[in-house]
Each structure stands twice: as structure tokens, then as C-alpha cells.
Amino acid sequence: MGLCAARQLQKNGEKVLVLEARDRVGGRTYTLKDADHGAIDLGGAYVGPTQNRVYRICKELDLKLYNIDENNYTVMDLRSCWAKFKGSMPPFWNPFKVLDINHFIRTFDIMAKQVPCEAPWAAKKAKQWDSMTVAQFIDKILWTQSAKEYAGIFMKALFCAELSEISLLGALWYFNCGGGVLRLISITNGAQEKKVEGGTQQISEGLAKLVGDYVKLSSPAVYIKYDDHTVIVKDSHGNVYEARYVISSVPPPLLNRIEFDPPLPWERLQLMQKMPMGSIIKTVMYYKTQFWKKLDLNGIALSSDSVCCCCIDDTKPNGGHPAIMGFILADRAREMAAATPLVRKEALCAHYAWVFGTDDFLHPVDYREYNWMADQYSGGCYSSVMPPNVITKYG
Ligand SMILES: Cc1cc2nc3c(=O)[nH]c(=O)nc-3n(C[C@H](O)[C@H](O)[C@H](O)COP(=O)(O)OP(=O)(O)OC[C@H]3O[C@@H](n4cnc5c(N)ncnc54)[C@H](O)[C@@H]3O)c2cc1C
Known part of the structure; x- marks a missing residue:
């Protein structure tokens, strides 16, 4: 969002500077450039109708999108039943x-x-x-x-x-x-209709290229002093920048780490404490072949009571690197974060074998994962969750 704002302002003739805390752009979109499996989206990945601005930027940057293949059967595993079906609605x-x-x-x-x-x-x-x-x-x-x-x-x-x-x-x-x-x-x-070929982080990387030298990486903002005319921003290295305006695009709860002078209004300070980020570990399991297709399965499974609430085929659009992407979410993510990657990998394989009904899932060739709860510049994902009685009390 920050890079979009910068690009838009720059197009309108304004001078901009983007301070980015990480040593990379992209934030909650993170495409691992993996030596074995190429681009792997370990952060935000799917794009669908209504996300018109994302489509527009992809077009501007000449990024190609591809459809998620949901032909064949989706599997649903509830405590009360197991079923396979096509489309979005389970056939009870x-x-x-x-x-x-x-x-x-x-x-x-x-x-x-x-x-x-x-x-x-x-x-x-x-x-x-x-x-x-x-x-x-x-x-x-x-x-x-x-x-x-x-x-x-x-x-x-x-x-x-x-x-x-x-x-x-x-x-x-x-x-x-x-x-x-x-x-x-x-x-x-x-x-969940489409993904970006080569990964979604390319959106931010493309925008950063257009913004040019005005993107400073590894520069977390730590202090903002403002009055009616000027804003002074300090980064964690002590560098000082002066501007007319500041746009903050950091996840809301993380804004509390920045010192403001004068302080932000009390409602805002409280609000930022009360909208926590979600809890997720995103995982990708690699297999030798897309053997599930031969079983008429599309690699999508929904589970009400297992380590992985939802998984989707993550094979590359050309059929290479057969894989299943799985989300470990909420309480399961908090429990499994204490385990080792090997334990998580084995738990996921056992779950896939059970839910899809074949032991072939017990034999992956590789595994990648990312714990977003442990990422200090996101604090969790996909976004903030609104607990009860916050929206109406703080607006
Ligand atoms: C696993 C996962 C799956 C997701 N799936 C989807 C999906 O399928 N579809 C979808 O649309 N969305 C998805 N999302 C959400 C999507 O990725 C985010 O909504 C989106 O990337 C948010 O963009 P943003 O620019 O608003 O925030 P961010 O991407 O969080 O960008 C904020 C930036 O601020 C930086 N920052 C933080 N603190 C400071 C500081 N003090 N000073 C300077 N910089 C700072 C951060 O490093 C970051 O680069 C997913 C996210 C995750 C993690």
C-alpha cells in the first residue's frame, strides 16, 4: 500500500521517500526465491474479482496471472462426516x-x-x-x-x-x-481464483523499481514529530527526514511502536492495542508427482478439526514442482509454533494422507514454511482481527 501511494504521488509530481523497515519490499507478500523450487509465495498469494486495483497494477507491470485449477474433487473433512464434491458448496x-x-x-x-x-x-x-x-x-x-x-x-x-x-x-x-x-x-x-506467475512480491518489487532511488530499505521509522506545516521522521539508525506529510501503511497494531510527538489521540492509541493480527503459519509441501490428480482430486481440502484448516494445490502453472499449500491457523498455529518444522511437516503429511485417503502424501520430497506470527514487521497475518466491542467503541 505504501509503494502504491508513493507511486501515485510521484505520478502527480510530488517528491516522495519510502522508509521500509525490512531489507526487502513486499511486506506481507513474500515470494521466496528458492534454489530448488523457484518462486514460492509464502505470504499473500491469491487474487480474485473485486481486487481491481491489484489487477490494474499487475497489468501496468506486465505480470501474468494464472487460474487455480479446481477441476476434480475438493475434499471436506468434518467431525461429523467426510465428503468429496465439486465447486464451493458441499453436497450434504x-x-x-x-x-x-x-x-x-x-x-x-x-x-x-x-x-x-x-x-x-x-x-x-x-x-x-x-x-x-x-x-x-x-x-x-x-x-x-x-x-x-x-x-x-x-x-x-x-x-x-x-x-x-x-x-x-x-x-x-x-x-x-x-x-x-x-x-x-x-x-x-x-x-482464490488466480495467482501471479513468479509470485506476488513482484508487485511491490515492480512498484519499487518505478519509484526508483526513493525507497530506503532497512530503515524502520521510530519517531515522528509533526505540526501543521512539517513532519520530521527518524529511522532506527538516527537518520532524520523532513516532509510536508507522512502516510503510514504499517499494519495498525505495529504503529504503536513508533513514538509520536505530539502523541496520537487516545482513541487511536487504544484502537491500535485492540486490533491484533491473525495467527498463521503458511506451508508448502512438495511431492514428486501430482498423483492426487490421478485420483480425481484437486488438492483442495477443508477440515474442521485438524492441523490444517484449508489446503490448495500449489503446483506451478506449467505443472512443475507438484505441491500442496496448507494453512496452519489460529489456535493450531499457536500450538504448532512451539514444535519443530519436522514435527509440523509430519503432522501435515499425516493429515493430507488421512483427508485425501492415500498414503502417497506421507512421502514428500521437500517442505517450506513461514511463521508470520514471528515476523516482527507484520506481527501476524493476513490482517488485523476485530474482537468484539472494538469497532463500536473506537470507530
Ligand atoms: C500467509 C498470508 C496469506 C495471505 N493471503 C492473501 C490472499 O490470498 N489474498 C490477499 O488479497 N491477501 C492475502 N494476504 C494479505 C495481504 O498479503 C496483505 O493484506 C497485504 O500484503 C498488505 O499490504 P500492506 O501494504 O497494506 O501492508 P504490508 O504488506 O504489511 O506492508 C507494510 C510495510 O511496512 C513495513 N513496516 C512495518 N513497520 C515499519 C516501520 N516502523 N517503519 C517502516 N516500515 C515499516 C513492513 O516491513 C511492510 O513492508 C495474505 C497474507 C499472508 C501473510
């Missing part, structure tokens, strides 16, 4: 379960539309919805165990948090801004 044999999940999605979308993207606190029922967690709402509105578990999977996969940690109002807001439930959970015609 029990009509009550089908009605239940359809009712949930419809109701959620109708409620979400009542939460304005630019002012979620202004929704008519903001207070009521903000005092409730997503877990409480799911328990209240859904009748069947399978539908509860299925709804729980996509909520956890989207927020990287336990359902009891998420404000219902916050979730409704997110879904409204993202175009509704089906848009956000789907692959085809949804948020």
Missing part, C-alpha cells in the same frame, strides 16, 4: 444440512449488506452485532453440526483466528467489503 445428503448452510449464507450476506464499508459502527444494529462473537452467532443461527463446522472452516480460514475471537460486526463488515460469502470463499469467480 441430509436436506436439513443443505437448508441450514444455505440459510446461513443468505442471512450472513443480508446482514453484511447493512454494515457500511466506510463506517461499520453506523450500522443500525452495530452495537448488538459487535457485542457478539462469530462463534456465538454460528451457534445461534445454525441447527446442524455439519453446517456449523463448515461455516467455522471458512470463517477461520479468512480471519486466521478462533471464531470466539472475532466480532460478528467485524466479520460482517469484512464480508461486505469483500463482496459477500460466496465471493470470498470460492476459487472460480472468487477470492
Whole structure:
């Protein structure tokens, strides 16, 4: 976001300087340039309809996108059942379960539309919805165990948090801004539709090239002094910069690490303490072949109670480097962060073997992972999670 702002201002004839804390641009998009497997997206990766600005920049930078292949069967593993299906909606044999999940999605979308993207606190029922967690709402509105578990999977996969940690109002807001439930959970015609060939970090790298010498890496801002005319910014090396304006694009909770003079308003200081980042370890498991295709499986599995809530085929678009990308999320991420990479790798392989029904998944050729919770310049991912009673109290 920072580089986009800089590029836009530069286009309008303004002088800019981007201070980047890391020794690389890209932030929460991170494409590992791996000696064995080429570009591996260990951060933000998927792009879909409604992300028009991302599409525009990709076009400007001549980056190619490719579709995630969801032909063949997706697998769903709930405590109450196991099923394989095509598309986004699981085919419960029990009509009550089908009605239940359809009712949930419809109701959620109708409620979400009542939460304005630019002012979620202004929704008519903001207070009521903000005092409730997503877990409480799911328990209240859904009748069947399978539908509860299925709804729980996509909520956890989207927020990287336990359902009891998420404000219902916050979730409704997110879904409204993202175009509704089906848009956000789907692959085809949804948020997981495409990836960037060669990795998403190229977006920031391309923008940084355009901004030119005005991007300073390894320069964390630590102090900002401002008045009506001037802003003075200091980085951690003691370098001092003067500007007319500052745009902060750091993840909101991390802004609290920067000293402001005069201090930021108390509401802002409190808000930044109350919107924690999600908890996630992103993993990619490599195999010799895409053997799951021969079994009519697409490499996508949704699980309500396992180490990996959601996994997707991450084979390169030319069919090279067969791989499964898996998210370890929320409580599971916090538990598994204490283990070694080998333990996580073995737990994932055992899960894939069970959920896809073949022991071939027990024999990977390689494994890569990234623990975003341990990254001091993100503090977690994908983004901030709104706990109950924050949006309506702090706006
Ligand atoms: C595993 C994972 C999966 C994701 N999946 C998706 C997805 O599929 N689709 C999608 O759209 N999004 C996804 N996201 C989210 C997406 O990556 C982020 O929303 C997006 O990259 C945020 O961009 P940003 O510029 O706002 O923030 P950031 O990328 O966080 O950029 C902020 C920058 O500020 C820097 N910084 C921090 N503190 C300071 C300081 N004091 N001084 C100077 N610089 C500082 C950081 O180093 C960073 O470069 C995912 C994220 C992760 C980690």
C-alpha cells in the first residue's frame, strides 16, 4: 500500500521517500526465491474479482496471472462426516444440512449488506452485532453440526483466528467489503481464483523499481514529530527526514511502536492495542508427482478439526514442482509454533494422507514454511482481527 501511494504521488509530481523497515519490499507478500523450487509465495498469494486495483497494477507491470485449477474433487473433512464434491458448496445428503448452510449464507450476506464499508459502527444494529462473537452467532443461527463446522472452516480460514475471537460486526463488515460469502470463499469467480506467475512480491518489487532511488530499505521509522506545516521522521539508525506529510501503511497494531510527538489521540492509541493480527503459519509441501490428480482430486481440502484448516494445490502453472499449500491457523498455529518444522511437516503429511485417503502424501520430497506470527514487521497475518466491542467503541 505504501509503494502504491508513493507511486501515485510521484505520478502527480510530488517528491516522495519510502522508509521500509525490512531489507526487502513486499511486506506481507513474500515470494521466496528458492534454489530448488523457484518462486514460492509464502505470504499473500491469491487474487480474485473485486481486487481491481491489484489487477490494474499487475497489468501496468506486465505480470501474468494464472487460474487455480479446481477441476476434480475438493475434499471436506468434518467431525461429523467426510465428503468429496465439486465447486464451493458441499453436497450434504441430509436436506436439513443443505437448508441450514444455505440459510446461513443468505442471512450472513443480508446482514453484511447493512454494515457500511466506510463506517461499520453506523450500522443500525452495530452495537448488538459487535457485542457478539462469530462463534456465538454460528451457534445461534445454525441447527446442524455439519453446517456449523463448515461455516467455522471458512470463517477461520479468512480471519486466521478462533471464531470466539472475532466480532460478528467485524466479520460482517469484512464480508461486505469483500463482496459477500460466496465471493470470498470460492476459487472460480472468487477470492482464490488466480495467482501471479513468479509470485506476488513482484508487485511491490515492480512498484519499487518505478519509484526508483526513493525507497530506503532497512530503515524502520521510530519517531515522528509533526505540526501543521512539517513532519520530521527518524529511522532506527538516527537518520532524520523532513516532509510536508507522512502516510503510514504499517499494519495498525505495529504503529504503536513508533513514538509520536505530539502523541496520537487516545482513541487511536487504544484502537491500535485492540486490533491484533491473525495467527498463521503458511506451508508448502512438495511431492514428486501430482498423483492426487490421478485420483480425481484437486488438492483442495477443508477440515474442521485438524492441523490444517484449508489446503490448495500449489503446483506451478506449467505443472512443475507438484505441491500442496496448507494453512496452519489460529489456535493450531499457536500450538504448532512451539514444535519443530519436522514435527509440523509430519503432522501435515499425516493429515493430507488421512483427508485425501492415500498414503502417497506421507512421502514428500521437500517442505517450506513461514511463521508470520514471528515476523516482527507484520506481527501476524493476513490482517488485523476485530474482537468484539472494538469497532463500536473506537470507530
Ligand atoms: C500467509 C498470508 C496469506 C495471505 N493471503 C492473501 C490472499 O490470498 N489474498 C490477499 O488479497 N491477501 C492475502 N494476504 C494479505 C495481504 O498479503 C496483505 O493484506 C497485504 O500484503 C498488505 O499490504 P500492506 O501494504 O497494506 O501492508 P504490508 O504488506 O504489511 O506492508 C507494510 C510495510 O511496512 C513495513 N513496516 C512495518 N513497520 C515499519 C516501520 N516502523 N517503519 C517502516 N516500515 C515499516 C513492513 O516491513 C511492510 O513492508 C495474505 C497474507 C499472508 C501473510
